[in-house]
Amino acid sequence: MTKEEFNEKMRQRTKKLAVDVINFVTNLPPHKAMRVVEYQLTKAITSVAANYRASCRARSQAEFHSKISIVVEEADESLFWLEIIEDLNIDKSPQIKYLQNEALEILKICSKARSNS
Secondary structure (H helix, E strand, C coil): HHHHHHHHHHHHHHHHHHHHHHHHHHCCCCCCCCCCCCHHHHHHHHHHHHHHHHHHCCHHHHHHHHHHHHHHHHHHHHHHEHHHHHHHHCCCHHHHHHHHHHHHHHHHHHHHHHHHC
């Protein structure tokens, strides 16, 4: 797989995760406290996709490092909010585990890319 193919696969993967999370939070039961969690999770996960995309267009190694660092930070924050939802027993579907695993894999991949940059 070429670097361009890998980047395209990751762009699609991060965008799919963002869409999956948005669909997931849309189906959570309405609750006043959950609005904050839903907003923060949506903000973090869409930032993962947007900043990964930006990292692929970086004009320098420093810019790539900066953007991929944001991806790592936002992926970790997304995991945090997904764990909060799980810990509150708000959703017991297998989808939460899928979302957590996908966010964790993206976090690991991007952490490795950052350490190699």
